[in-house]
Amino acid sequence: MLFSVLRRLHRSAMAWLRGWWRLLHFAVLIFSLALSPSTYGRAGRPALARQLVLATAPNLMWFTVLSALISLVLIRIVVVTALSYGLSRYALEMVVRVLVLELIPLTAALFVALRITLPDGIEFAQMRASGALDALQRQGADLLHREFFPRVAAGVFAVWMLAAVSCVLTLVLAYLSIYGFTPWALQGYTRVVGQVFNPAVSLILALKIGFFSFAVGLIPMASSFYADGAAGRRQRLPGTHGLSDMLRLFSVILLIEIASLMGNYY
Template sequence: MARASIRLWVLAAQLIVLMLTPASYGGTRAQSAMQQLVQASLPLLPGFLVLSALISVVLVRIVLAAASELGVSQFALNLLIRTLVLELLPLIAASFVALRYSLVAANALGHERSYTPLDVVPFCSACVFAVLLLAVSGALLASVIAYVSVYGLSVWGLASFNTLMAQIFTPTVMVVLGCKTLLSALAVAVVPFSAVADGLVPRSDLVVFARLMAILLLIELLSLVSNYY
């Protein structure tokens, strides 16, 4: 068991190195990578935006109502941006791509034939791109919803909103957010496909998803410690 786990971690590291190597996208793999980029992102984007909008609207209503009752309305927007953009949406984006693309694709590939790590690279790169695209799109949508909920459709709140965003997104916070999102994207890419690259039939989706969620929660915990401690 321990030897198999170590081998999977080594394969995961190998996949990450191959994704960063330009030579991995030569020949027909370049076309395959482009196809997978489209398949992993465009079909998922509308559903994720709807989900992000619903979560944002519900959370905005709850926070604004609670802040108004407690007399701390001036801190509501700050809390909303931190909760949605910094914490929730990157994690939701990674989970969404894992459930809708990477787990399904890895399971299908594992039952077709044996794949080398180089053959799996287009799928892994597509996962990383999809997570980053969904996280950025969801963050922009949540920011717009939060602004409209507080200031309405008026442009007079842009100055104070921009000031607040500058106070929240300091260089340190931006680095932590970027690292967290990128690490989450890499986890979504390499965890489900590690067994496929080894030529093994993947374990059940539940086992792989549980392992992936444990890694994502660990990344989230490290980001919380980096931002607030």
């Protein structure tokens, strides 16, 4: 009994280590392609441009509207709460820290993961299990360059674009909600925002969005890239592959968020 338990634990630990090792190997391959000028040649540009547009354009408007509505509600709550406690001078700083530094990058990463990269990863896993990807490889298709890299790049770019547009929009909405349609408060507003976005905080925000985008782009695709184990995946439930990638992705996002909070406030 004890031997069987230890054997199961050993198999689980080896599978866990193998999954992270494959993710690291896949990330190295993707970054190598990203740094190679031949990746952006005439043959690869159409597929890359198509995936960038498909991942960003349909979702940019919806996410921007959604983030604007949520931002307006949260800005109103923060302003009213600060006024009730006599802390109105801290309302703008709190809005910027809560929304721009924390909530919007996290929401953009989760939105892109649930809408784009996780469904793409499940689709590739199903193609791998059915043998479709193996058939393309036997025909000489470069799957990493033609299929995987454009989707990873699209997921990374979508997180950057959605986070950047929503952060700028939130800063504009914060000014209008607190000061109204007047240009006379712009100097004080820029001074407060500048005090929040000091060099250290700006660097942490950029790194957080970057790591979020890499996690969202890479993790759902990594386990679908490898051919071995396809027979075992055929025996799994259809949602098992997506669930394991989702748990891994959310754990990485949580670690990145904790690290950014420690960098900003400790």
